[in-house]
Structures are given as structure tokens and as C-alpha cells.
Amino acid sequence: MASLHPILQADNVQKTFGAVRALNAVSFAVERGEIRALCGENGAGKSTLVKLLTGVHRPDSGEILVDGKPRHYRSPRDSQADGIAFVSQELSIVPHLSILDNIWLGHRGVPFLYRRQMLRRKAVEALKVVGLDTLPLNTMAGTLALGERQLLEIARMFARDARVFLLDEPTATLSDGEIIRVFDALRRLRQSGRSIIFITHRLAEVFDICDTVTVLRNGSLVTHAKVADMDREQLVELMLGRPLGQMYPSAAGSSGGTVLEIEGLRIPGHVANLTFExxxxxxxxxxxxxxxxxxxxxxxxxxxxxxxxxxxxVRGKRLPAGSVASALGANVRFVSEDRARDGIFLTLPVRTNLVATQLDQVGRAGLVSRRAISERSRAVCERVGIDPARLDSRADELSGGNQQKIAVGRSLTDQAFGVLLMNEPTRGVDVGARAEIYALMRRVCEQGYCIVMMSTDIEEVAGMADVVITLYRGQQVGCYSRPDISRSRILADITHTAAARGAA
Structure with missing residues (x-):
């Protein structure tokens, strides 16, 4: 007989941190065999709710229930015993261990001499669910593609009898082909009666894979709804509390002269022959x-x-290959896809981050002026849309969208022209902040820059690009300008799918 209760439930939970109320009387539930999206801007309360469900934090009031029975978790170990598994955006796979070792690493139920036939059989069963059953168990995890590592992470939780999977941005670093494999695995989990809580900033994925959606805003519950009963615009408005308006700002009526010319670019093992301007x-x-x-x-x-x-x-002048100094001298600036690693200084104040690449503007003879730093950092804040009141805050205290604004702001100069290079410009950025980043990119273009960006988000590409260069395994496939840019055509090129090309 089916249970009358949701498999996992939060009933009227509240959580505060100091003076900040992170969750305000929020109720949430996921049923068996359901994929439920959990949506909201950064700071909406999603992470806090997940930490309550997994035992990282305890609610100040309200309760967590599993199969209708109250649970008082003291640690994540308690929630894992109830079959609740959390898969972080930062994967915990150990690359120098085998697939089999990774599946059972850290599992309390494994004896010291654990290489028993039963555990091997159970590992194979878990790998079959996620579509990795063709891989030998002794394969080193470090040899797997990113998408396969994500699937392995899900398989290890399945092997440990997880009943509820909480997935945080599971597709953020995956290619379209890898995303398809992950979605296929999630559908198989759903068919087996498992439940999935799916957190993503890519709203198209909500409509691709999820049955229902819960929206949080400012720590409060906005709605529970069936995905089939709403469209993208309604979901965005629920998340923001206001109409979004135009997500992708229009380009200027006409472009200027050629700033950047690339001819016959080759990188052994990566790019064969790339040419564009x-x-x-x-x-x-x-x-x-x-x-x-x-x-x-x-x-x-x-x-x-x-x-x-x-x-x-750049502007007709050839730059020496592999020279950062020459690129900077030509006002070619780069914004990395990995803000934490090589984009900004997370532990330093916003003020310091904004002027770190422009010390020549705030100092003389090796000495910096505090007044000049203050004036310069405030000017950059105004330019990129950061609240000047946050200048003394550490960068890691800001949302992903504001961190990306820091990365862009510190890259801009006062020159009348330049090249801004951006890899994955909105990775880890919520929907409201994405619109702000896109508007910022257009303002940068209006100042005389050209932007060259790389993105694996096809919707973003089709919405922002004036020119699209498609690549497949290092080969340039196509080049499209507006109005000939379409998502189907881009997808056909980058997946090298003849059938998709015919449809485009």
C-alpha cells in the first residue's frame, strides 16, 4: 500500500543567522517518484532549506519529517541513514581511486574487507541505473569525463540506498550531450520510485526534466506548482517578485570598425583552424x-x-602568441569562468578587488593613494552596477552575480576601445542577476569594446550574440549573424547531428 505521507517534508520551518532570517515559516514536500525543482534567486533561502533537510543545520522552529515521522537530525550522517543524499555542485569523486572504490568510499556499512561479490554486484546495478554499466569497475575515476563523474556521484548514492537525491546545479559544468545522459539517469531514478530535488539557475531545465516546482523569495515560500501549469515568464516573475522585462537587451543599431581579427588560430589537441573578426x-x-x-x-x-x-x-596590430603582457597592452581583458580560482580575490574587500588590476590609476612612484582608491572603486561600482555600500564587504559575501560584476569591473579601462573576453559569463548566476550581467555587457559594447564570449548555454548564445561561431571537436563548423542565429542551428552544429541540421 502506498504511503499517505510525502517521503520528505519540511513543516513550517524557520531559521535565523544573527539578525538575518534565512527562512520564514517555509513548508516543503517531495513525493515518491517526483522530480521537484527548487527555484529562487541567490539569497532566497534554497541553500538554507537544503541544509535543514540534510542535517547540516537544525531549524529554530518547525520540523523535518520523513515518511510522515518527525526527525531531529544532529548531523548529515543522520539524514543519510534515512536515505537522503546531497550531491554538491563541487563533486566529491576521488580521481586516483577506481569507480568501485569511489562508490563505497565513506559508506558506514562497508566492512574492512569490502571487496565482496555482493558489493561489486550492487555497484554494477547502480552504474546501470545511471548508464555507466559498460565501464569496468577498476577504471580510475580521474579518466572519466565531467558528465561521467556526475553520473558516478549519483550512482554512489543509489548504491547506498538513497531514496531522495538533492542535486545542486548538477549540469553547471556539463556539455549538452552530458546533460542528456544525466537527465536520462534522473528519469530512470524517478521510474524506480526515487525522489529528486533539483536546484538550477538554468530555467529551461526546469521545464525539460521537472514535474513540480517550489519557488522561494527572500526566505519565504512563494508557491508550489506543477511545471505544466506555468511558463517561463511566470516562473521568472514568481522568483523576482516583478516582471523581468527583456532578458536579453537589444544590440546597438550598427557596429563600429574591426577591433579584433583572428586568423588560422591553432592549439594542438584543441583547436584546428579558427578564423573570425x-x-x-x-x-x-x-x-x-x-x-x-x-x-x-x-x-x-x-x-x-x-x-x-x-x-x-587588435586594431590592425599583431600580438605575439602566448603573451599576456602584449594582450594587456592592447587592452585585451579576460574574465574567467571560474571566479573563485582565477577571477577575483574572495577573501579581500570589494574595494581592493576593483582596483587590484588598475594600480597605475591609484598610485605614483610605488605608493597608492587611499583617496584615489576610494574614488576609483566608487566609479567602477557605478559603471558596473554594484552598491557602493558593499565596498568594504569581502567578495565572498556577495552573490554570484555581484562577484561577476567585480570580475568585469576590474577588467575595464578608460580607453576608447578594447576587447573583453568572457568564458561562461553567467555560470552560477541566478536569473535576475543574469539580466543585469547581460545589460552590463551591452553597456560595455556601447563604450567601444567588442566582447568575445564562450558559453555552453545555447539559450544564452542565441539571446546575446550578434555573431555566433560554432565549433565541434576543435573544428570551426559555421558562422552566423543576426537574424540567422537560431538555437536549432547552433545545436545541430555543436553536436554534429545531421538530422538536427536538416530540421534547422
Whole structure:
């Protein structure tokens, strides 16, 4: 007989941190065999709710229930015993261990001599659910593609009898082909009666894979609804509390002269022969799946790849290959897809981050002026749309969208022209902040820059790009300008699918 209670439930939970109320009387439930999206801007309360459901934090009031029975978790170990599994955006796979070792690593139920036939059989069953059953169990996890590691992470939780999977941005770093494999695995989990809580900033995925959606805003519950009963615009409005308006701002009526010329760019093992140009005021997007060479090409233009061949010209002047100094001298600036690693200084104040790349503007003879730092940082704040009241805050205290604004702001100069290179410009950024980033990119173009970006988000590519260059396994496939840019055509090129091309 089916249970009358949801498998996992939060009833009227509340949580505060100091003076900040992170959750305000929120109720939430997920049924057996359901994929439920959990949506909201950064700061909406999603992470806090997940930490309550998994035992990281305890609610100040209200309760967590499993199968209708109250639970008082003291640690994540308690929630894991109830079959609740959390898969973080930062995967915990150990690359130097085998698939089998990764599946059972850290599981309390495994004896010291654990290589028993039963555990091997159970591992194979879990791998079959996620579509990795063709891989030998002794395969080193470090040899797997990113998408396969994500699937392995899900398989290890399935092998441990998880009943509820909480997935935080599971597709953020995956190619379109890998996303399809992950979605296929999630559907098989749903068919087996497992429940999935799916957290994503890519709203198209909510409509692709989820049955229901819960929306939080400012720590409060906004709605529970069936995905089939709403459209994207309604979901965005529920998340923001206001109409979004136009997500992708219109380009300027006409572009200026040629700023960047790329001819015969080659990177051994990554890019075969890439040729294109970018004009002032344009957004040019290199579109391809992970492994297509698009990201490496953008880094090469910035001078960050040393075994590159071909010609890079800025305003007609050729730049030496693999020279960061020459690129900076030509006002070519790069914004990384990994803000935490090489985009900003997370533990330093916003003020310091904004002027760190512009010390020549705030000092003389090796000495910096506090007044100049203050004036410069405030000017950059105004330019990129950061609240000046946050200048003394540490960068890691800001949302992903504001961190990305820091990364862009510190890259801009006062020169009348320039090249801004961006890899995955809105990775980890919520829907409201995405619209702000897109508007900022257009303002940068209006100042005389051209932008060359790489993105694996096809919707973003089609919405922002004035010119799209498609790549597949290092080869340039197509080049499209508005109004000939379409999602179906881009998808056909980057997946090299003849049938999709015919449909386009």
C-alpha cells in the first residue's frame, strides 16, 4: 500500500543567522517518484532549506519529517541513514581511486574487507541505473569525463540506498550531450520510485526534466506548482517578485570598425583552424560543447595559452602568441569562468578587488593613494552596477552575480576601445542577476569594446550574440549573424547531428 505521507517534508520551518532570517515559516514536500525543482534567486533561502533537510543545520522552529515521522537530525550522517543524499555542485569523486572504490568510499556499512561479490554486484546495478554499466569497475575515476563523474556521484548514492537525491546545479559544468545522459539517469531514478530535488539557475531545465516546482523569495515560500501549469515568464516573475522585462537587451543599431581579427588560430589537441573578426559594439560568441576547443580559444586570445599558432590582431596590430603582457597592452581583458580560482580575490574587500588590476590609476612612484582608491572603486561600482555600500564587504559575501560584476569591473579601462573576453559569463548566476550581467555587457559594447564570449548555454548564445561561431571537436563548423542565429542551428552544429541540421 502506498504511503499517505510525502517521503520528505519540511513543516513550517524557520531559521535565523544573527539578525538575518534565512527562512520564514517555509513548508516543503517531495513525493515518491517526483522530480521537484527548487527555484529562487541567490539569497532566497534554497541553500538554507537544503541544509535543514540534510542535517547540516537544525531549524529554530518547525520540523523535518520523513515518511510522515518527525526527525531531529544532529548531523548529515543522520539524514543519510534515512536515505537522503546531497550531491554538491563541487563533486566529491576521488580521481586516483577506481569507480568501485569511489562508490563505497565513506559508506558506514562497508566492512574492512569490502571487496565482496555482493558489493561489486550492487555497484554494477547502480552504474546501470545511471548508464555507466559498460565501464569496468577498476577504471580510475580521474579518466572519466565531467558528465561521467556526475553520473558516478549519483550512482554512489543509489548504491547506498538513497531514496531522495538533492542535486545542486548538477549540469553547471556539463556539455549538452552530458546533460542528456544525466537527465536520462534522473528519469530512470524517478521510474524506480526515487525522489529528486533539483536546484538550477538554468530555467529551461526546469521545464525539460521537472514535474513540480517550489519557488522561494527572500526566505519565504512563494508557491508550489506543477511545471505544466506555468511558463517561463511566470516562473521568472514568481522568483523576482516583478516582471523581468527583456532578458536579453537589444544590440546597438550598427557596429563600429574591426577591433579584433583572428586568423588560422591553432592549439594542438584543441583547436584546428579558427578564423573570425569582431567589430566594436559586437558580442561574438564561440559556441561548442565542453571539449570543443571554444574555451581554450578564448584563453589563447588572452595570451594564456603558450603553444598557440596563428594570427591575433587588435586594431590592425599583431600580438605575439602566448603573451599576456602584449594582450594587456592592447587592452585585451579576460574574465574567467571560474571566479573563485582565477577571477577575483574572495577573501579581500570589494574595494581592493576593483582596483587590484588598475594600480597605475591609484598610485605614483610605488605608493597608492587611499583617496584615489576610494574614488576609483566608487566609479567602477557605478559603471558596473554594484552598491557602493558593499565596498568594504569581502567578495565572498556577495552573490554570484555581484562577484561577476567585480570580475568585469576590474577588467575595464578608460580607453576608447578594447576587447573583453568572457568564458561562461553567467555560470552560477541566478536569473535576475543574469539580466543585469547581460545589460552590463551591452553597456560595455556601447563604450567601444567588442566582447568575445564562450558559453555552453545555447539559450544564452542565441539571446546575446550578434555573431555566433560554432565549433565541434576543435573544428570551426559555421558562422552566423543576426537574424540567422537560431538555437536549432547552433545545436545541430555543436553536436554534429545531421538530422538536427536538416530540421534547422
Amino acid at each position: 569582431a567589430r566594436a559594439g559586437q558580442v561574438v560568441c564561440l559556441s561548442g560543447q565542453i571539449g570543443s576547443g571554444a574555451g581554450e580559444a578564448v584563453r589563447a586570445i588572452a595570451g594564456l595559452v603558450y603553444d598557440v599558432q596563428g594570427t591575433v590582431r
